[in-house]
Amino acid sequence: QETSTDVFYTITTQSGTTAFKDGSLTETYGYNGSYLGPIIRIHKGQNVHLTTINKLKENTSFHWHGLKIPSNVDGGPHSPIKPNGTATVDFTVMQEAATLWFHPHPEGRTGEQVYNGLAGLIYVEDENSDSLDLPKDYGMNDFPIIVQDRFFDEDNQFNYQDIRNVDGTQGDTLLVNGTINPYIEVKNEQIRLRLVNGSNARNYQFNLSSKEKFYQIASDGGFLNEPVQMDTLQLVPGERAEIVVDLSDYKNGTIVQLMDGNAEVLSIKVVEEINSEVGSLPKTLNAISNDFDKVSVPDKKITFSGMGNMVAINGKQFDMDRMDLQAKTGTTEIWEINNLNDMMGGMIHPFHLHGVQFKVLDRNGKITPANEQGWKDTIALYPGEKVQIEVEFSKKGIFMYHCHILEHEDNGMMGQIIVE
Ligand code: C2O
Ligand code: CU
Ligand code: CU
DSSP: OOOGGEEEEEEEEEEEEEETTEEEEEEEEEESSBBBEEEEETTTOOEEEEEEOOOOOSOOOOOTTTTTOOOOGGTTTTSSSSSOOOOEEEEEESOOOOEEEEEEOOOTTTTHHHHHHHHHEEEEEEEOOOOOOOOOOTTTTTEEEEEEEEOOOOSSOOOOHHOTTTOOOOOOOOEEEEBSEEEEEEEESEEEEEEEEOSOOEEEEETTTOOOOOEEETTTTEEEEEEEEEEEEEOOOOEEEEEEEEEOOOTOOOEEEEETTTTEEEEEEEOOOOOOOOOOOOOOOOOOOOOOOOSSOOOOEEEOOOOGGOOOTTTBBBTOOOOOEEEEEOOOOEEEEEOOOSSTTOOOOEEEEEEEEEEEETTTEEOOGGGSSBBBEEEETTTTOOOEEOOOSSSSSEEEESSSSSSHHHOOOOEEEEEE
């Protein structure tokens, strides 16, 4: 056994207290700390050994969102860990470089546990990401940006049960990496932001206060084939994107805001001027084939409907004892995902599928937006939308698909597929 290809992490859920606002402490959850968690850094080809420990007073599970691993280590609701329980997770990284994340997935309790702070990141690297000429100095020009919204009561406390909303709990205060009014200090060079929508329910429309364009370089499951110039980027809960912002024209002292619509998310402060060359990014980042076979009869149809406690997929609510769909490993399928626009104008549901990275073939019969022409595990479904995706499972077992509005998931907007 070659130890150089093995990587070990211990991840422990714990409860604690965190001061977000005016120094007041509120009770929170975290992985290896009191809020959020570490970055698990893994490389394609490595054998990963995770020891997971639950120090909470309630069941949890450890779900690795975006990893293509067998279902017995995927950490869905089938794999609860009791208080003081522990489990080991062993797998080999068989997928390309990407920014993934992890969070709990216990049946009916995901919304509250994530809200209280359980979320961490997984950086997968590979030979391509090692060699690409992109910003990659952690904390210097390459930053994790986990965006969440929280509501603080008059005592500056989290109070999930009081503010829980069946259609998705939203707060009035934005946090980045657990911080209110966050800023980063950088040189006037290209910087890379690994954006993660870690919110229970809020959709973000990211843009820059300078109204300058930025480049999206990666979607959920890896690099796009080429950088895509954008002025606004939407991320729904569970989605990730990596963007590069070019600050080389800016003087020392300049502040650029990352915005959500008109709200400030993050201040980017230029604090050092260097002679950086203006904006060149690699022209080619990846080689994903996009020659799809258009089919008129999809292999599977998945229909999201309802709101509140009436949410359903294909007319049913989650039942752990019922298999909803079946598939075979190594078989490419076309799935049609519908958001049945049936109540009060409807709402956006983020569709997420475990165990794979899929491709978006079209949206409503129209060509997939350039920044979605890459590997995806979570996509926005607008009211009335019909999206075709191409799915191929490489691992056997039982995998979840669900709405990533966590209260919808907890209310049963989830199904399971058995892969043989
Ligand atoms: Cu990010 Cu089934 O979840
Ligand atoms: Cu997932
Ligand atoms: Cu939903």
